[in-house]
Amino acid sequence: MDIASKYNPKEVEEKILKEWLESPLFSAGANRAKKPFSIVIPPPNVTGILHMGHALNNTIQDVLIRFKRMQGYEALWMPGTDHAGIATQNVVERDLAKQNFKKEDIGREEFLKRLWQWREKYGSTIISQLKRLGASCDWDRLRFTMDEPYSEAVYEVFVKLYEKGLIYRGKRIINWCPRCKTALSDEEAAHKEINGWLYYLKYPVAKSGSEKVCDYVIVATTRPETMLGDTAVAINPKDERFGWLKGAKVILPIVERELKVIEDEAIDIGFGTGVVKVTPSHDLVDFNLGKKHNLEFVNIMNDDATMNDNAGEFSGMDRFEAREAILAVLEEKKLIDKKEPYKVSAGHCYRCHTIIEPRISPQWFVRMQPLAEPAIKAVEEEKIKFYPERWRKVYLNWMNNIQDWCISRQIWWGHRLPVWYCDNCFSGNDAGSNEESKKTGIVVSKQKPQKCPDCGSTKLRQDEDVLDTWFSSWLWPFATFYWPNFRGQGTGERGQTDDEKELNYFYPTSVLVTASEILFFWVARMIMAGLEFRKEIPFRSVFIHGTVRDARGIKMSKSLGNIIDPLEVIEKFGADSLRFSLMLLAAGGSDVYLSDEKFLVGRNFSNKIWNATRFIFLKISEANIKIDNLTLNDLDEVDAWLITELNSVAENVTRHLEDFRINEATKCAYEFFWHSFCDWYIEIIKDNFTGAKAKTAIYALVNSLKLLHPVMPFLTEEIFHLIKGNLSLELDESISRASWPRPLGTGVKADTEKINILFETIKELRNIKADLGIAQKKVKLQIKTSAENEKYLRPHENWIKRLSYLEAFEFTANLKRVIYKNALWELNLDVDEVNVKDFISALDKKINNIDSIRSKVAGRLENENFLKNASQETVEEEKNKFREIDFQLNRLKELKNAFR
């Protein structure tokens, strides 16, 4: 049979992918005979394209799913995409802008039509890319957060929460993105420090409470433009410097408005001048002060953060333009005391990075505290476990300080609020919370109500707003199963049952794999929603992986231009290489630093596996060996050693995968395959290729492939097929459904100690030869040993000779000198012309090295406290170690003497 000497991943992967997608290998359904294992995918943005973060995230999930599937679980990986409200709308708006349109020009209906078209066109891109990565999702289940059944879940949840008093409408100060022109939640306002100034402005004092100490008060501000909306200045009542200001009035410059002086404990006496300007309409703190002290609210901005008519002469200017203009006027009036450089923390829109403008507007909120309580408990009681564990604290800390969630968005792409207002009797009041309002003229309902329950009017108008994207994604773990409107009996295809049965079977899901960035956005909220609507946690474990960064440690992002495109890596080296390299690098939850050459490990390893297979096939066909089963018998020490190693590797890989230590699992399998299997075993069997050896090799190969399959699905599948096709073995259709390796029980137990002595000897001989400068010279090996040992050694003669590059074995009772000895034998290399000088200096170095270790161990053994306190085992170990080191030391010394 002809197998290429270089592995061609592209060709193989595309072929295998096609087979997979045409098969039902990855489908799952409620199956009583098996235990469930389920993962819901973090749904990527429907218009997204695969980036390295996706590659990492989804490879991890695929590894876990494939592992569990092979272990015999009913493994479901639920795929889907997210409509990603603001992000997607922005993309389509940009597209419109290219044609010189604004969305308002074409209207809501037409705009939404375009959005859906966009989704049809690009929505499957990322899905096919995930497939190409090898993701073994149950693709027939592909969900979308705006599918009709899914939307039903969203409305259901809104109505339920409203009825429970957990959703309310309120006029509050919220984070407003003046570019997207929508409200954002606190989480969507990313705080970043920017370099700014702290301006000290002088406000003239009109009349003082007691004796006027000064003509001005000086207030410090980072945002002078908001002064136009000031309606008070505030001091701390305990601040003795400003006792005279109590009850005073000051004049707001430019506007010439008279401002009250209010007193509040919240004012930090130590900051700035101790006097604060209060702008209730444009700052959260001031908003609260304004409510508390019953101040006037003056809004000075439009929704795009330009100044409105309340800004007088500055009307129409952008907020930053207005800042400069106002400063110029104040400068002219000599009302600027000073300015200092200052780092300001400002919220930025997480979608377009525009600086947030706090803005008062009516919005809808979810009261979070009641939802948070059980979600805190679930994690505290470890019903949900975090990996790495440190995220548990981060989660709990956030949950314990949770704020209400602003869920209404002033965009068009998303789930429209199931809220109707009566044209006749709705007066803009708040709604939903019991004390705050009377709910007049508001109906919250999944369907459009016939008439207003308050006044009977039929003129009802649906709220224009849509819901925060996360208000739909927090239902993902159960809404993907068609909750709450389960379909009837399933079709029976692929063993599927009806929806509810499936939900009950697969929920709670097993593990959620995600990045830390969306811990609050998504993970925490899913836990709350799961507990609220299913009365059960949504997943048992949360595995949080790191961020993908470039070689300099900077987060990869398209806008920074430092991305490595996973698709290019796939094209060049194959998805297996990409996956393998990522899994090797992504330790626990640590960040992954990538550069192009990092993928060579994966490429090289793929090729290694390919060639090892190729070689074994070659030998089998050369020797005309027939293998029709994998029952191992006639194993010699070397075969048994390999199988013993394999067993322990299988055990370790399994253990590591169970604990989400994928990198360790990958490394174990890699080392076994490359070093134990290729470097030792295959080398050993080269000139002693018996039927038993062939079988052992194939057995080890098949099981290595299985261990590697979760990480390198394509290559392992291809070779699995090759083995099945060429060796007439009874194997599964696909390795993805083959059983996970279990240690072979009795019968195979290697005398690893003796074999290891041989391996050590070979390494030592190579070493000595290199030091003597005769690495490539085939010399005779003289051996002095017992008859019994000779009998043991004889069968291994050939490979020992070859691996240590020797010409011949000679058993003799008289050695000219001893250059090496161990428990089995004493050796000499029959050679005269050698580089004694280098050899002796290399020896000296080794002797020194070992000598220092020897004295360390000796010191320990002479220490009475050690002997007294350390465990019996430890002491024994140390004693053994000492004997071993002592033996080595003497040997080296003898060797040195022999060459002197």
Added chain:
RNA sequence: GGGCACAUAGCUCAGUUGGUUAGAGCGUUGCGCUCACAUCGCAAAGGUCGCCUGUUCAACUCAGGCUGUGCCCACCA
């Protein structure tokens, strides 16, 4: 301001409960195209495990402090 990580070979990082002669990949050096693989093999050089102080018979590992780096949270005008 609060919290959380991280600091181990030239580079990138492993190191699961304290006892190891501290490992890997890449890079470097030397030797080799020995009938799979040069995307390979064999070997070598290279580390006072950030610093200090404790706990312990024993610390890369535990505790406290320090320094540096990164991240998250927060109504720091």
